[in-house]
Amino acid sequence: MTDTTTPTTAVTTTVADDNVSVEGVPTGLFIGGRWRSASGGATFPVRDPSTGEVLAEVADATPEDGIAALDAAVAAQESWAATPPRQRSDLLRAAFDLVREHAEDLAALMTLEMGKPLAEARGEVTYGGEFLRWFSEEAVRIGGDYRTNPEGTGRAIVLKRPVGPVYAITPWNFPLAMATRKIGPALAAGCTVVVKPAELTPLTTLFLVELFRRAGLPDGVLNVVPSLDAKGLSEPIIADRRLRKLTFTGSTPVGSALLKQAADNVLKTSMELGGNAPLLVFDDADLDTAVTAAMLAKFRNVGEACTAANRFFVQEGIADAFTAALTAKVDEFRIGRGSEEGTTMGPLIDDRAVDKAARLVDDAVSRGARLVTGGQRVDRPGTYYAPTVLDDVQPGSDILTTEIFGPVVSITRFATEEEGIRLANDTEFGLIAYAYTSDFARGQRLAERLETGMLGLNTGVVSNAAFPFGGVKSSGLGREGSHEGIEEYLESVYVLTPDPFAA
Numbered sequence: 001m002t003d004t005t006t007p008t009t010a011v012t013t014t015v016a017d018d019n020v021s022v023e024g025v026p027t028g029l030f031i032g033g034r035w036r037s038a039s040g041g042a043t044f045p046v047r048d049p050s051t052g053e054v055l056a057e058v059a060d061a062t063p064e065d066g067i068a069a070l071d072a073a074v075a076a077q078e079s080w081a082a083t084p085p086r087q088r089s090d091l092l093r094a095a096f097d098l099v100r101e102h103a104e105d106l107a108a109l110m111t112l113e114m115g116k117p118l119a120e121a122r123g124e125v126t127y128g129g130e131f132l133r134w135f136s137e138e139a140v141r142i143g144g145d146y147r148t149n150p151e152g153t154g155r156a157i158v159l160k161r162p163v164g165p166v167y168a169i170t171p172w173n174f175p176l177a178m179a180t181r182k183i184g185p186a187l188a189a190g191c192t193v194v195v196k197p198a199e200l201t202p203l204t205t206l207f208l209v210e211l212f213r214r215a216g217l218p219d220g221v222l223n224v225v226p227s228l229d230a231k232g233l234s235e236p237i238i239a240d241r242r243l244r245k246l247t248f249t250g251s252t253p254v255g256s257a258l259l260k261q262a263a264d265n266v267l268k269t270s271m272e273l274g275g276n277a278p279l280l281v282f283d284d285a286d287l288d289t290a291v292t293a294a295m296l297a298k299f300r301n302v303g304e305a306c307t308a309a310n311r312f313f314v315q316e317g318i319a320d321a322f323t324a325a326l327t328a329k330v331d332e333f334r335i336g337r338g339s340e341e342g343t344t345m346g347p348l349i350d351d352r353a354v355d356k357a358a359r360l361v362d363d364a365v366s367r368g369a370r371l372v373t374g375g376q377r378v379d380r381p382g383t384y385y386a387p388t389v390l391d392d393v394q395p396g397s398d399i400l401t402t403e404i405f406g407p408v409v410s411i412t413r414f415a416t417e418e419e420g421i422r423l424a425n426d427t428e429f430g431l432i433a434y435a436y437t438s439d440f441a442r443g444q445r446l447a448e449r450l451e452t453g454m455l456g457l458n459t460g461v462v463s464n465a466a467f468p469f470g471g472v473k474s475s476g477l478g479r480e481g482s483h484e485g486i487e488e489y490l491e492s493v494y495v496l497t498p499d500p501f502a503a
């Protein structure tokens with residue numbers, strides 16, 4: 001087995017049009033503290049979605065490699081769990097500092113492999129890095145409990161211990177943040193990790209793991225296995241009884257299939273799945289606030305976000321003004337490569353994503369929606385779709401039940417608060433909702449009645465490492481971030497002792 005070169009230099013990402021390189025980014029598997037090739041030596045290409053150009057060839061982990069990574073995580077589990085919390089905290093903090101130091105490298109890398117404009121990639125470095133700082137702070141605050149039992153005859157101690165080796169599967173849309181949201185709390189809790197990044201965007205995670213190595217990561221505590229065959233790699237890992245936790249971020253159908261596999265061993269799971277976010281604009285909303293917030297809620301990451309507003313419900317009295325103001329903003333987008341100066345919207349991730357957006361728009365229009373702007377592919381190399389606004393989207397349109405994952409606004413008008421809430425809740429998903437109103441009591445009613453894990457009230461972005469991120473219904477199980485995030489990687493052990501004062 002040949003070793004892939006361990007990178008010794010900082011990453012150099014060159015993003016000029018005709019000179020794309022990602023020198024210094026590791027392209028191997030990281031198992032047991034060293035970079036190596038896949039067994040058999042297979043690799044797969046990672047492409048720039050704005051050109052289709054191959055950026056790098058990355059080691060393609062086999063199922064045997066996956067088990068080797070689990071072996072390494074299992075071997076390191078006991079000593080990592082016994083490592084003083086302050087040391088675990090210090091490692092996360094050192095990794096956070098390196099992420100900050102390499103913020104521009106990470107941002108450029110994400111822009112290259114995922115396509116988002118540099119400004120957005122920089123935002124993700126700030127957001128994603130924050131999970132390392134937050135959980136470095138949480139590592140030293142893991143609690144416990146000591147109580148008298150209700151009968152007064154005994155004392156209960158509840159202690160927390162790490163659940164054990166973790167398998168983390170992440171998506172391509174936020175390549176850094178989705179990894180740190182899992183690695184941060186798992187390592188803080190004392191769990192070792194095997195991470196499988198999305199095959200479309202593995203480079204950011206590989207570089208992140210390299211930063212952990214430079215921060216002093218003990219062997220086996222964090223391992224990374226990119227693979228083209230996600231199912232083939234994952235099944236044996238999930239079936240292995242030494243694995244104690246599966247944490248997944250991705251689509252609901254894959255999450256549901258993984259839950260079925262996890263059921264065999266009654267494996268502890270966290271699932272951050274798809275969304276179909278409603279965005280409600282009430283007549284009493286401040287128009288400027290609503291438009292500015294809605295633009296963020298819809299178009300951040302070209303709409304390729306689980307939190308993206310999918311269904312706009314706009315009350316009749318404000319609908320014409322809102323649609324006109326929103327469309328004016330939509331028409332200001334500058335489409336281009338994420339690395340180009342002035343670009344405010346990059347490409348979609350691949351051809352399938354463009355086909356999906358086009359199909360949903362065509363279906364809505366064929367059922368009576370009015371195309372206000374956009375509605376076509378962009379005539380340039382790469383996978384671009386024009387930012388689009390549809391008004392009067394009719395019931396029964398696929399766009400109302402499908403996660404769009406693209407730059408398309410779907411507006412339906414409603415009359416009363418009751419109707420708005422009913423429409424918003426008419427979905428199997430419940431990750432996030434947005435509502436714009438200047439009536440605080442209405443905001444409170446919405447918070448109590450919308451079936452959602454998160455609500456953006458008069459705002460367009462809620463993600464923050466300090467608060468619990470996650471969904472209800474088919475949007476998932478568990479929470480990431482906040483003090484709740486670390487609980488996903490801990491289990492309670494309850495110890496009962498006799499009353500120490502009893503004779």
Ligand code: NAD
Binds near residue numbers: 174274
């Ligand atoms: P996806 O489900 O296709 O893939 C996610 C990950 O799962 C990838 O690493 C992929 O390789 C892997 N995977 C795919 N099939 C697998 C299988 N059979 N066994 C094991 N692993 C498998 O999702 P995606 O297209 O990468 O991401 C987009 C989806 O993720 C959207 O639905 C979005 O809403 C969701 N998402 C949710 C959150 C959240 O926090 N709730 C955040 C980001 C994205």
